[in-house]
Amino acid sequence: GAVVSQHPSRVICKSGTSVKIECRSLDFQATTMFWYRQFPKQSLMLMATSNEGSKATYEQGVEKDKFLINHASLTLSTLTVTSAHPEDSSFYICSARDQQGVYEQYFGPGTRLTVT
Amino acid sequence: AQSVTQLDSHVSVSEGTPVLLRCNYSSSYSPSLFWYVQHPNKGLQLLLKYTSAATLVKGINGFEAEFKKSETSFHLTKPSAHMSDAAEYFCVVRRNTGGFKTIFGAGTRLFVKA
Numbered sequence: 001g002a003v004v005s006q007h008p009s010r011v012i013c014k015s016g017t018s019v020k021i022e023c024r025s026l027d028f029q030a031t032t033m034f035w036y037r038q039f040p041k042q043s044l045m046l047m048a049t050s051n052e053g054s055k056a057t058y059e060q061g062v063e064k065d066k067f068l069i070n071h072a073s074l075t076l077s078t079l080t081v082t083s084a085h086p087e088d089s090s091f092y093i094c095s096a097r098d099q100q101g102v103y104e105q106y107f108g109p110g111t112r113l114t115v116t
Numbered sequence: 117a118q119s120v121t122q123l124d125s126h127v128s129v130s131e132g133t134p135v136l137l138r139c140n141y142s143s144s145y146s147p148s149l150f151w152y153v154q155h156p157n158k159g160l161q162l163l164l165k166y167t168s169a170a171t172l173v174k175g176i177n178g179f180e181a182e183f184k185k186s187e188t189s190f191h192l193t194k195p196s197a198h199m200s201d202a203a204e205y206f207c208v209v210r211r212n213t214g215g216f217k218t219i220f221g222a223g224t225r226l227f228v229k230a
Contacts, residue, residue: 032216043206044160044220093159097216105210105218107152109159 002028004096006108020080021111023094029074030096038091050077084115118143120209122221130229135194137224139207149190150208202228
């Protein structure tokens with residue numbers, strides 16, 4: 001089946017620094033990718049939707065200048081958390097939608113971000 | 117508009133007894149419905165999905181769910197719980213027409229007692 005990978009799986013960074021998370025569709029092309037955030041013991045909340053070659057669409061309340069999303073190719077999207085603060089610590093999960101067949105949505109394994 | 121409600125935040129069962137995790141949904145369109153499982157500090161694993169074919173859907177690890185349009189429900193069941201089933205379960209509704217949108221339920225934590 002289709003596989004979505006994320007890198008890194010875990011990252012610890014200092015407050016004020018930026019961190020980049022990569023999301024790749026390994027065996028299919030994804031015109032659309034999604035970024036979710038999950039706080040401990042809570043559900044997934046959609047942060048933004050990115051389409052290859054165009055600007056991401058952010059959900060209400062998500063700071064686009066803080067969470068920079070780039071979807072430069074059909075297999076790669078990146079999320080950069082800029083000037084990270086401890087409250088940005090969370091589990092970030094990406095998802096990719098294939099552009100053929102039944103347009104299924106596949107989820108990555110997640111990235112645990114800890115800001116100290 | 118779409119929404120999904122998982123009726124129980126926690127469910128506790130004994131090993132070997134049946135599991136029932138309840139999910140109600142609302143959707144203006146004919147939705148696709150999914151159940152995902154998430155073990156601690158892990159990503160999501162798809163258990164099963166309903167996409168307008170058979171209303172009784174069989175998934176992995178002995179789980180199944182029945183789509184009941186009249187009740188707008190999509191409850192997840194398993195005849196006999198195993199210790200390894202202890203995890204968080206998410207019911208998900210997805211709209212495929214009029215704009216692709218996925219909505220997650222709040223999750224149900226399943227505890228399995230020995």
